[in-house]
Amino acid sequence: CVLNMQSDGGVVTDSSPHLPSCCELLELVLRKGLQPVLSLVQRDYWQCFEQLPHQDTCSSLAVEQTRVCRKLISAQGRGRYLLRLALGRKTLSQFFTHLLHTPRVLEWYSPTSSILRNEEFVPFMSLLLVLSHMEFKLDMENCSFLDESWLLPVCDTYEVVPCREVGMVLGRVFILDLVPGSQAHVDMFVSSGDIIDEINGTSLRNCKNGQAGVVLSRLKGCPLSIRILRCRAQDGTIYRPLVKILRALRTENPNAQLGLTPQQKQANVGQKPPGASQCLKEGIVYIVKYLGKANIGMFGGKEVLQHAIPQVLHKNQPSKEVLLDLKETHLTCTDRNSTMKLFEHHYPEVSCVGRFAQPGYTIFAFCVDSSETPRSSGFCCFVLKAGNINECEDIVCRIAGFKHTE
Incomplete structure (x- = not known):
């Protein structure tokens, strides 16, 4: 499994199919021949690493980080976390070397059955050196299931x-x-x-x-x-x-x-999300028409929309077909033909959003504070037109949070 990861090339991540097998191999070596305390209580390799003297800052910090992790409950989970931490920091061979040079901990292993105390350790050490030259990029926060399994969730x-x-x-x-x-x-x-x-x-x-x-x-x-x-x-x-x-x-x-x-x-139940042109992991994209924008002064409450929208419509500017991408934290508007980004705003910047109270109810607008933009002051109103009334209502609800945001 180590050679398979090496042959794959590139950075090893949690999605690597060979990573769990590699970790299981390391765990097997560390557990083989580990003798119980007074023949009653079974030790695990985490206790071995925990007892190692603090010979260098990197190792001691890794052990301390493992000890204080609140997502881990068992010795098995902590040992697995430490192995993943050592792989990411390229210090795994150092931990094994410290273990071999700490007699009071090494004596916990059986001299007859432990790999660490016989000639089989020499080829194993060469594998550790191979691992130390590989790049591991592992999500250390994803550790809540290490107590149960090497297989981690998405x-x-x-x-x-x-x-x-x-x-x-x-x-x-x-x-x-x-x-x-x-x-x-x-x-x-x-x-x-x-x-x-x-x-x-x-x-x-x-x-x-x-x-x-x-x-x-x-x-x-x-x-x-x-x-x-x-x-x-x-x-x-x-x-x-x-x-x-x-x-x-x-x-x-x-x-x-x-x-x-x-x-x-x-x-x-035979329903589809209303008005969504395309559903993505990052957000929902709507194909709408951008009608224009207007500076509306120093007040950005919802009451100004019924005056600001006609102000934009009376300019009779040519509309643009755009992609309105409603992401988790912000929205972006991109020209569908040129792919040029027209504007981007985070939701907390939006002071109000609503539909135009006219027959059709497909025109909507929202206001943002433009005082921080060069050559602008007060609030700016952006006006767009949806494909139908349901799509318009859906967009307004998503921007405003409907019943969710104030």
Whole structure:
């Protein structure tokens, strides 16, 4: 497996198919011949590394970082975390060398069965040198399942703009359902069965029942950064360590469609996201017409839209077909023909958004503070036209957050 990774070339990441086998090999060598304490309590290799003298700063910092990681519970999880850390920092051979030169720790291994204490270690050391010359780029924050498995889940970060209600119904740290019309349901980023690993840097690995909901309620109205562990692997199958847990959750919550994405749930009931021209992981893209913009003065409340929109329409400027990309934290508008970006604004910059109260209801606009833009002052109103009334309403709801943002 080591030679396979080397032959693949490039940087080794968590998606490498040979990485788990390589880590299992290292773990097997470290466990073989490790004798129990007083023939009763079984040691693990984490205790060996933990007892090594602090001969260099790099090794001691790695051990300390492993010791204080709140996502790890068992000695097995900590040992695996340390091995991944050593691979990324190219210090794995140093740990083995320290182990061999620390007699009080080395004596924990059987001289007859341990690889570390016989001639078999020489070819193994050459493999360690090969690993030390390879580049590893591993996500060390994705470690909550190291206690159970070397196979790690897909990990993503869900960035949520300030909103009244995220809309995720939680069972411990599992997402059981999404509230229809909520921010999470609109964003379609998380799925039932996914796991919340962190919220704004706070680990939920060993939290008590309901603690995730308490953390979310305390951060109500604040920007959120949520680390999500996917219930499905890269190939679309259920992440193996979760199979039994999800089966039990389905028994406890028979109405929860665990493991289905919001798009799949909508397909099950014969519905499609209204107005979306293209759904992407990063956002939703609409094909609309850009009608123009106008400076509206120092007030950017919603009341100005019914005056600002006619101001733009009376200019009779030629419209442009554009791609309006509503991402998780900001929106961008790009000319569909030239691919030139016309503008980009983060959602907190938008002071108001709404439709034009005229027959058709397909024209909408939003205002942003342009005082920081050179040669501009006050607020600027951008006016666009959607393809139909449903698409227009959907865009306005997504920008404003509808019931989610103030």
